[in-house]
Amino acid sequence: MMDSEPDVKKRRSDSKGGVSSSDSDRWTPELAEVHEKFRSTLKSKFQHLNEGVPNQGESRLLQKIYTELFLTKGGGGVNEEHESNSCSLKELNLSFNELHDAGVQHLSELLKNPHCKLEKELDLSNNELHDAGVQHLSELLKNPHCKLECIPLLMEDHHNGAPQRSCESCAEVPDSSHWVLVKPEVSTEESVSTYSLSSPAGSYECAESGLRWTCAGPVTLQYRFTDWHVFAEELAHMQLGPAGPLMDIKLMSGELEEIHLPHFLCLGGSEASVCDAVRVLHGRESGVCVEVCEMTRHHARLLHPSFSLFGLVHYLSDLLFPKVHCELLLFCTCITPLELHTYLVPNDPAHIQAIHKKEVEKRGVWIDKPGAVGSLWLKDTFCVRTLCPSCPSEIQPKKNLNLWPPSTSKFFEVCMKQPEEEFDMEVISSQHTEPIWTVTIRRRDYCQPSRSPGQGSSQGTNTERLFQVRPGLISGVSSGVLRSMLDRLQVHRPPVLSSREAGEVLQRNQVLQDQVSCLVDMVHRKGDTACRIMLVLLEELDPHLYGELHL
Template sequence: MSSISLLSFQCDAGRFECSVSALRWVCEEKLSFRYQFCSWEEHRVRLSATTYMPAGPLLNITVTAGKMEEVHLPHWICVDHNSKMSDNFAVLHFDTCGDVWRKVSEVTRCHVKLLQPTFSLISVAFWRRIGFPVKVFYDVLIYMKKHQAALTLHVYLVPPDESRKQNLEKTENSCGSVRIIKPDPDRSMQLGDHYSLTTDKTDAMIQPSRRELRDDSNNSFEVFIRNADSDFLLRLESGKTTIWTCTIYKENYLSTDPTPGPSGANQQKNVPTEESYPTQESVPTEDSVLAEESYPTQESVPTEESYPTEESVPAEKKLFLVRTEFIGRVSDDVLNQLLDKLLEHRIINDGEMQSIRTKAKADKAREVIDTVRRKGTKPSSLLIAVLRELDLCLSKVLKLS
């Protein structure tokens, strides 16, 4: 997609989630609205005058018809279920007449709930108290540039803020760099702690050797390898704790194919990395800040995007090209429904289904897509068709619709 900074939706009454941004909403009548990702930078000075920090993407939401009963705004704070952390969250409205703070109705693992919302520039903020550590879930973005035999990687630790990612994308693309897509960390990081990026490539040079994780910085490392000609490992560490690892395959940087290797180098077009959550019909309960509720993904996807696919590309190749994105985005509930459909159509047998179903979400997603694509074109085409039926938004993000 060329840009996802502006999204438009139309829906009937119900509970919905946008697969692109993880924004959720509840409406009791037909609803039309649009929203845009905005940069925190021009508003950060106003926020710095308070004891709060940005805790979610800054969104400009406009309802054009109907009314939202609830909005669930995404956040990137690691919520401790043993604390009263929900008291530290607030929703901030930026307005020309003055900033407005609203108390949240509920905090879950990845969202805050706001009842009877009104909209302007809106985001989640978090009260950063002195002496209390703040843990966050940040993404890792990797951009590479090849100079004959030499390889340069820029590795960023950033919040899942689409506006910031878009700005990084533009900067890196203007220098001729392309993104290597790899899974994001499963573990949280602590603001103020120092992190090091290491590699098993003995001749690699990495600058800086370590850096403090900040919420107002892109937290970047540069990796330079003079004679890059083989696979190598990247590892993010804090002290003796490993936060994240990934393998950079030589196909990721030597091939002219824009998506070579197991995870591929890809000229990213502003597709955010996001967690996927189980789809349920129920509205969240109030008894736990960690009970992350889930809504059916919105069938009415951004109206301006259609994401055509090339009919000449075999289905198994299409699945290979979106493999990493699929693993990171698909929800556990959709995976279980996919398994039922694949068994029903005899693409997999009972043994395969039971073996896959017991795995953790990422491993389950990996097994589903790899098992099916290895079986050939017809099974792969069926998986694409079933995924389109179960999660149209995700299919469009993956350009499989």
């Protein structure tokens, strides 16, 4: 249990090395020996912590970071060694730790301490938090001593997460940062996905779309993405262009104080003129109307909104070709020969998800590389090239592609017969003299290394592993294993599948192979964590098939 604030202040004022006089009386040699043994056990058991460092998967020794969160020797003070340590911890991953609401309450109190050096992100995903725990985190983010920018809470689907926001052009444009990042529950019916979100009082951001909201009490809302084509005539008549996703938002219960709609415009260098040109479009049965809004770096803010089809637009007469934030997406569709699909699109979560859906349906595997390319002019064209002297690539189409309008069929296909162990890929824009995106692609990024029977488990991400064994699962999973798998994926905490999704698998088709195919694809779309859980359950439910697939 954490000490109350008055006790903590008293101990600090009485101590020079982090232990008060009252603590010193209790700090016997025997107790010190037990404490040191306990600390050593923790250190050996949890030798590395994932901090979310730029090189994904890199970890740091616990010895190098444990002092940053006040693991102190003795009663509760911060000793001189800890206070003098000047380095800061940027991100800390505490997912899958079964903290629950009580643990989060204690952690929140710790992070309110002005000496705490955790500055950017605390990942608490998959910790079974309820409203009480989320409320503690919301209050934490409002605390003036808290330096955190976001707190991911639920099961992560990395490639569909909140957009990466790296743009030097608009870095000075103000944007609020204290938002609790939450993952919605997703249900799909007739290929249309509906996202459901519930929250207690606080400020929140949806990890799928970037949609933000603030509320003074509990709320439940739903939304789905809609294609701008439904308003094609209205946009042409009013001389408007899309500036973000079109979203059909419904408030199911409670009241919202504010809603912040995402946009992909870059406000850098021309903030005033861009803001003057942007409006919120409301679509109703009676027609469409536009409303003035308050712009921030990545959102448009509306107070006490009335809900309908929502989307941000800009007047073409004032802003014909604005600068927009862009994202690059890379997929592998074949390993031998290597075939890659490369997309460059405005950072519109609806369009990005449409691309992922199309590629998954065609058995494409997303390659996890930094995607943010900053901002480009909407009139830009671009091309792709590879740097691999020993294996030239064939790239189609051979001409530049236009950035606008976006389309799921607008991409470069890169084909290489026998690429080297690693090679570089670049994207070149017509408006820039230097490449706007450069990355090294290694063999392990798109395939598993060859492995003889009896060797250890396959390498690569779990999404890749599940994709590689998809044919074997479709032909090898029995009806009993399928039903057990569906049950276990629903009762897992947090659930991987909803009961509705499980029913969709069974009701879609009476052919077993089609049901298994539907399940595999459904889990694959949910990301790496969901795929890992399914593979673990397969090993438990059908170890023979698991062995045959060399997992």
